[in-house]
Amino acid sequence: xxxxxxxxxxxxxxxxxxxxxxxxxxxxxxxxxxxxxxxxxxxxxxxxxxxxxxxxxxxxxxxxxxxxxxxxxxxxxxxxxxxxxxxxxxxxxxxxxxxxxxxxxxxxxxxxxxxxxxxxxxxxxxxxxxxxxxxxxxxxxxxxxxxxxxxxxxxxxxxxxxxxxxxxxxxxxxxxxxxxxxxxxxxxxxxxxxxxxxxxxxxxxxxxxxxxxxxxxxxxxxxxxxxxxxxxxxxxxxxxxxxxxxxxxxxxxxx
Ligand SMILES: NC(=O)c1ccc[n+]([C@@H]2O[C@H](COP(=O)([O-])OP(=O)(O)OC[C@H]3O[C@@H](n4cnc5c(N)ncnc54)[C@H](OP(=O)(O)O)[C@@H]3O)[C@@H](O)[C@H]2O)c1
Numbered sequence: 451x452x453x454x455x456x457x458x459x460x461x462x463x464x465x466x467x468x469x470x471x472x473x474x475x476x477x478x479x480x481x482x483x484x485x486x487x488x489x490x491x492x493x494x495x496x497x498x499x500x501x502x503x504x505x506x507x508x509x510x511x512x513x514x515x516x517x518x519x520x521x522x523x524x525x526x527x528x529x530x531x532x533x534x535x536x537x538x539x540x541x542x543x544x545x546x547x548x549x550x551x552x553x554x555x556x557x558x559x560x561x562x563x564x565x566x567x568x569x570x571x572x573x574x575x576x577x578x579x580x581x582x583x584x585x586x587x588x589x590x591x592x593x594x595x596x597x598x599x600x601x602x603x604x605x606x607x608x609x610x611x612x613x614x615x616x617x618x619x620x621x622x623x624x625x626x627x628x629x630x631x632x633x634x635x636x637x638x639x640x641x642x643x644x645x646x647x648x649x650x651x652x653x654x655x656x657x658x659x660x661x662x663x664x665x666x667x668x669x670x671x672x673x674x675x676x677x678x679x680x681x682x683x684x685x686x687x688x689x690x691x692x693x694x695x696x697x698x699x700x701x702x703x704x705x
Contacts, residue, residue, distance in 0.1 A: 456482050457667070459535040459585070463487040463526055465513060465570055466540030468495040470639030471589065474659035475537060480504050485530035489513075489522060490540065513540045513566030523573035535666070536574045536586045538567050543641050546602040556603045563607035567614070575622070582626035587666060587673070588615055589632045592683040596694065599702050600647070619671065628669045634658060635679035651679040 462483045466472040468490035479486045481504035488496050489511040496508035507530070511522045526533060542562045544555045567588055578584030593601045594608030615631040622629045636642055636649035637658040653676050665673030674680035686694060 454482055460484045461487065461526070461530045461533045462535040462537070463489065463509075463523075463533045463574075464537045464539060465489045465511070465566070466538065466589075467499070468492040470539070470641055470655060471634070471637060471658055471662065472537065472539030473499065474655045475539070475662055476506055477503075478659050478663050480506050483535070485526075487526045487530060487533070513569055514561045516565075516569045516572070519569040520573055523570075527577070532577060532581060532584075533574060534578075534584050536570060536584075537589070537662075537666075538570055538587065539589045540566050541589065541641065543604050543644075545600045546604075547600060548602075551602075559603040559607050560610075563604070564610050564614075567611060571618075575618075575627070578627045579622065579625040584626075585628040585630070585666065585669065586622075587630040587632055587662070589634070590615070592633050592635050592674070592680050594633065595683050595687050599698060630665065630669070630671055630673055632662060632665065632673045633680060634674065635676055635683065651676045 457479060460483070462479055462485070464472050464476050464486065467476045467488035472490070476486055476488050476499065483505060486506045487509050488499060488506050489509045490496060491510065491512050493508065493510035496510055500506045500508045509522050509526060511518055513519060523533070540562060542559060544559060546555065571586070574584070574586060578586070588611050590611040591608040593605040594612045598605055612631055612633070615629055619629045636652045637655055638652050639655050642649060642652070658675055661675040662673060686697070689697070
């Protein structure tokens with residue numbers, strides 16, 4: 451813990467920590483939190499991160515496997531003590547272009563992006579509510595604000611997370627548990643590297659992780675970045691459907 455001050459968590463668990471936003475956040479927490487448990491499927495990447503770190507500990511995991519999530523959570527609590535920060539960053543993104551509607555793609559999106567979160571909440575929420583302490587951040591997306599072209603599989607999972615967080619927040623808050631929803635715009639990660647369309651205000655991943663950490667420290671309910679883009683996306687929610695669809699046709703689809 452040299453130079454940078456300690457953070458207010460003893461045991462953090464970052465799910466989806468092998469790359470992108472989760473990995474960048476793990477590096478920011480390293481050495482400033484007693485233990486940072488890092489999970490994802492890529493065991494080799496997690497081990498490499500652990501080897502180069504002060505306080506990162508690898509717990510490989512597929513979030514779609516509810517039993518494995520339960521075992522992993524018990525393992526972390528046994529070795530590192532009660533988890534007081536959970537960050538849910540695991541996610542998957544597939545382009546959908548009509549007329550092709552492949553149910554398998556939609557199911558994978560829902561299984562990872564939505565049920566993966568539910569599987570982790572099922573473990574973390576009861577203990578936190580019992581202890582009347584703890585913090586959880588769910589990484590959703592501005593793609594959950596309104597339907598976007600190509601995002602017919604991804605967007606609904608993120609809209610569902612926004613609704614899930616809104617639904618749970620009051621009862622968790624009443625028991626001293628902080629629940630945040632994180633709605634990023636475009637961030638430069640392996641997930642967006644495959645995109646062949648313009649990504650306005652694409653943010654470097656280290657800047658995005660800093661903004662995420664600042665939001666967590668503030669215990670903000672909604673954490674968004676980059677704000678110029680996310681606020682514009684939020685304003686689109688206020689438009690009548692006909693105007694919204696005209697904007698999408700004119701500026702996004704552009705024949
Ligand atoms: N990048 C953006 O512009 C952007 C914008 C808005 C929201 N988001 C959201 O931010 C979060 C992080 O995305 P990212 O951009 O950092 O992408 P990323 O680099 O692809 O990271 C995704 C992470 O999720 C993990 N993951 C995927 N499937 C998993 C599974 N079944 N079980 C456990 N872990 C799994 C991946 O690791 P393994 O492959 O090793 O399992 C990886 O660590 C996602 O929820 C994404 O939807 C991203």
